Amino acid sequence: MLAFLTRRTIGAVITLLIIAAATFFLFFAVPADPARLACGKVCPPELLEQARRNLGLDAPVWEQFVAWLAGLVVGRDYEGLGHCPAPCLGYSFVNREPVLETILDRLPLTLSLTFGAAVFFLLFGVGAGVVAALRRGRPLDKIASVASLIGASVQIYFVGTLAMYFLVYQWQILDRPQYIPLTEDPIGWAYGLLLPWLVLSLIFTANYTRITRSTMVEQLSEDFVRTATAKGLPRRTVVTRFALRGTLIPVVTIFGVDLGSLIGGAIITETTFGLQGIGRLALRAVTDSDLPMLMATVLLAAAAIVVFSIIVDILYAVIDPRVRLS
């Protein structure tokens, strides 16, 4: 297990390094000059030179990359801005704010959005899948399969906007989505994010229903389920303790992928509902040619994907003792 973890971690670090390097070097292929943006509209050449030096853009690209990496590990000193302790993600080109602080400021929203929605779509999705499998071919099963087909096909910017239109503006059941920190007001927190949660889960649920249903149908015809039924265990125990356990493996796989990609920023969801999370931050970083911010958001998104794929592999072993992590 330990050897497996070490190997996966090394692999993950290498992957992240490649992604970081790719982002960094590609950034310099973009036409926009961040120094010019930082310098303002009327910019004499000497000031432009000054801005370039301030942003650290005068060194060769690979030197800048090494400096950025070093900042991540041991911190780094900035002229005029002082020391930035490790893990240093640098200062934004646009407003000279420390990137790490901005990220930490936006992260709670994105995490709330992700995990709140995850609770909903996991419960709805797996629940509907189990019910559909147990009632195979009956009306409930048909309803579940039609609903999941539609759910898998709708777009968040369409259904989310429709939901806003009716629930917020026409019927005034909910307020405009907003983020209130959980520690300040738990009820306001849940209330403010309820609409994005529901819309996100509508879209993600479909996948879970489909996979749960098909795996559950398979599991129910397995020998060990028949044995459990034959020895007189109640139906509920057979379903929850035996059949559901095997069903969890594929569910956990897609759950890891979904969580990883959501934490990296649900750009479209945040745009649709006007929430200022990591996704919006990343989108702004791209349009503003804000390299330090872009690096941070890309790294965060990639790290989330990689970390969750490792967690999923560990969970396999927890759920299914037959899986030997070799």
Added chain:
Amino acid sequence: MTFPTPATSVTPADSVDPASPPRDPDRDVAGLSPGRLMWRRFRRDRTGVVAGIIVACYVLVALAAPLISRLYGKDPYTTYGLDTPGLLNEYGFPILPNGGISSEFWFGIEPGLGRDVFMQLVYGIRTSLAIAFAATLGATLIGIVVGIIAGYAGGRTDYLLGRVIDVMLSFPSTLFIIAFMPVVENLFVGPEEETPIWLRAVTLIIVLTAFGWASLARLLRGQVLSLREREFVDAARVTGASPARIIFKELLPNLWTPILVQATLMLPSLVTAEAALSFLGVGMIEPVPDWGRMFLRGTEVYQDDITYLMFPGVALLIFVIAFNLLGDSVRDAFDPKIRR
């Protein structure tokens, strides 16, 4: 193990009506290629056929857009609302209820510029479908080449390509596609010049292709790894077949099923990806009609004119549902053992 008849070349006339009396058994065994068998099973799947017809309608509308435009008497570029007084109010919203739907403007007019919604929708299919189709083709081709090379060559090549695929799949793709658009565009056009429209389309195709091939390559690699050990491949190798022959005549025919299924699933996902990019403001540019840009405009004005958002929304929903159903049916027809 060769499949001489690709599925696409099978016409309805070739297929056997299941209701007709059984033919000479010998002919049945010898005469039905897998492609024909697939077609026969597909025709019996009513959902699949309906979905296929709907998809065909979309394609037909996209191809016949200029003809429809001529019959309908309008085009997607003219700003009717601005040119003719009495269509838009002082805030730029249609005066008639429901987004200005009338016998003249079937689906209403666009708030602000006052263009015809029906024409925008019809020409928008063209843009989305063409870009998605080209990207699907590109991603599928790269996926096939990389997947087969990795699986067939094995060893160091396989390891290297496997890592490349891993890295590609770990990229936060939406963010990266957005970040990549200006990079790729910069390869062709200077920062000061105006981006031509065709170039933006090509850029979209390139980035969607670049981030689309990896999952298909991984899937095919796995398939080739298991196929490579099968007896018929050994037999071919023992008889002195060249690697090219083994790949094209032995391996590839067995991979058409996953390739076709994956491609049918990839196309609608790329249509929505293209729409999402335009929605975020980094996709197609004015004045090319595009569904994603209709969504963008729709979400800007939805509080006053929800009708404008409904048309691209419902049209895209029907398209994606039909395509997903078609993909399921194609899979069932190819591989009846897998039951959903």
